[in-house]
Amino acid sequence: MTFVQLIDCRTSRFDEMDRLMDTWVEQTRGKRTATHAVVGKDRSDASHFIEIVEFPSYEEAMRNSNLPETDTVFRELVALCDEMPTFTDLDVVRDEKLYATTARQFFETVGTAGELPPLNGLMAESYHDHDPSNEQDVIGMDAMRREADMWRGAFDVRFTIEDQISEDDRVCTRWTFTGTHHGDFMGLPPTGREVTMTGTTVFRFDDDGKIAEGWWQYDRLGLMSRLGALDPLET
Template structure:
């Protein structure tokens, strides 16, 4: 695949899977034996679309109005590097504590390997601890 096609695959993944919440895109763009590393925890390994969809559902149940902005996108060969910023509202209890209703920001980076128009591997880096602390901070006015 061309560099442009690999970049388009990454852009489509973030737009459809995360911003639109479309699980069907996971089936279409993630290899049946594809591996995802570092999401939701740094040492997590997800294998295949079904494992990814389970975590995707859990994340979407904890957060409404997820919007990921791609800040940088660089491709070389079969790899794409994406620096992104997610903005979302904590509307569900999926993190192990009650929904706060707060809007949070989560910066991160993903590095994917593409083959034949699908993702075969993805490495993710984000600070979930910082996200949790953002949500649990008390309002300064209290």
């Protein structure tokens, strides 16, 4: 179970504390078990800081605490605080990566049978799409809807999400596309073939939590080959 520790402190010497944490990060390289750390400053009190440190488990957090470098830095950190910091230990009972969930919902929506559901709950009106297979970028949610309808008109689209990585306002999704070719696709009449294609999409989210921009990379050449649109390679 993921474990999070909150360190609540007051200090007028944050710059020194920040440098101290940089030292700890360098000294514990390859040994520390913390996976993520965030420091926040109270908007109403410039001397009030809270650090949030994430670990894979409570046991891993204890391993981290027992590092000699951690003990040394802790004593130096306390000396920089205006008062003794307080600690809150939390077992994570819910961890929802909201941007990743929205990205997943996009692929599920595009793969919905029948008429394509509205995208306005997922995408910004000014959505900007970068697809190297298109001569020009697709601009606007309505244009992206037409792009999706083009694929859906040619295949019974199904996406399997293989992996997702989130950082800041971006989500990278590795996916597998599966579909039966039942409609015209780039001038190629229906073949009835079941095809698969792998790809990766990076979405950027706006301040409203909607998809504002997307970058696509996928094996379109392999797809066309599976549809019989390419001459066999000479051997």
